[in-house]
Amino acid sequence: MHPQAVYLPFNRESLEGKFVPAKGLDVPEAQQGCWLLIQNQALLVTDNGQGIIGALPAGPLPRAFHEKVDHIIHLGLYREVPCWAASVRADCEVPAGFRQESLLPAQTHLPIDVLSLGGLALQAIHWETTSRHCPRCGERTASINGELGKRCPRCSYEHYPHLHPAVIVLVRDGERVLLTRKSIWAKGRYGLVAGFVDAGESLEEAAHREVEEEVGVQIRDLHYIASQYWPFPSQLMVGFTAAYGGGDVRVDHEELEDARWFSIHDLPDLPPKHSIARFLLDNYARL
Numbered sequence: 001m002h003p004q005a006v007y008l009p010f011n012r013e014s015l016e017g018k019f020v021p022a023k024g025l026d027v028p029e030a031q032q033g034c035w036l037l038i039q040n041q042a043l044l045v046t047d048n049g050q051g052i053i054g055a056l057p058a059g060p061l062p063r064a065f066h067e068k069v070d071h072i073i074h075l076g077l078y079r080e081v082p083c084w085a086a087s088v089r090a091d092c093e094v095p096a097g098f099r100q101e102s103l104l105p106a107q108t109h110l111p112i113d114v115l116s117l118g119g120l121a122l123q124a125i126h127w128e129t130t131s132r133h134c135p136r137c138g139e140r141t142a143s144i145n146g147e148l149g150k151r152c153p154r155c156s157y158e159h160y161p162h163l164h165p166a167v168i169v170l171v172r173d174g175e176r177v178l179l180t181r182k183s184i185w186a187k188g189r190y191g192l193v194a195g196f197v198d199a200g201e202s203l204e205e206a207a208h209r210e211v212e213e214e215v216g217v218q219i220r221d222l223h224y225i226a227s228q229y230w231p232f233p234s235q236l237m238v239g240f241t242a243a244y245g246g247g248d249v250r251v252d253h254e255e256l257e258d259a260r261w262f263s264i265h266d267l268p269d270l271p272p273k274h275s276i277a278r279f280l281l282d283n284y285a286r287l
């Protein structure tokens with residue numbers, strides 16, 4: 001594995017091994033420490049840059065957010081400081097002294113450690129809001145002590161945060177790479193073939209299938225490079241390189257606006273630097 005890959009934001013290693021997840025820890029009695037205030041897909045940070053970690057508010061929940069948050073979740077310890085995720089109601093105006101910073105890598109200005117903590121907070125809140133009722137019988141669930149999981153008091157069903165594996169593939173042919181474009185992306189931006197793993201499929205099968213389905217070509221020499229946790233809301237992106245193995249590019253217009261070969265000396269606008277797509281392109285473009 002390339003030595004930098006594990007330090008991509010959202011992977012826990014990007015927190016330099018100084019983060020201890022809440023699982024198995026006692027929840028601190030006082031809700032004090034640093035706050036990851038999530039509103040939609042953004043983090044509310046302090047304007048003055050003071051606080052334990054850059055611009056995260058520190059101490060108890062800031063007064064401006066009393067009665068304005070729905071869930072408060074203990075995430076764990078970062079540099080021995082308890083971190084709390086809280087979901088701020090969508091209709092709450094950003095209070096004076098705070099500003100919204102997107103957690104989306106294409107738009108964010110946050111440093112990697114804050115971005116990674118924000119990603120953990122986003123995922124924790126997503127799980128909290130989607131696991132309140134038992135998926136088997138509909139009863140309200142309870143937290144399992146010391147775990148992120150939930151248990152149903154009526155039918156005893158237990159479930160844990162769901163992660164969704166997806167493959168992402170850099171297809172290379174000498175000095176050219178096969179890039180794709182979705183219509184929702186910024187104008188002119190191209191990225192890599194990517195898609196979710198189906199039930200019953202290995203990662204390798206998913207990579208071959210996705211490339212064939214999306215762009216119509218065959219690949220060979222598939223190699224695993226690195227992975228990245230992606231909290232929008234809960235994917236695990238598994239990154240591969242592959243060599244072009246034959247076939248003409250045929251774009252699946254249900255999924256993509258365009259797909260084409262680009263010379264590595266003349267690449268278009270690419271995905272943001274915090275993403276595994278960009279990591280693969282920056283480090284593995286040439287076959």
Ligand SMILES: [Zn+2]
Pocket residue numbers: 134135136137138139152153154155156157
């Ligand atoms: Zn149940």
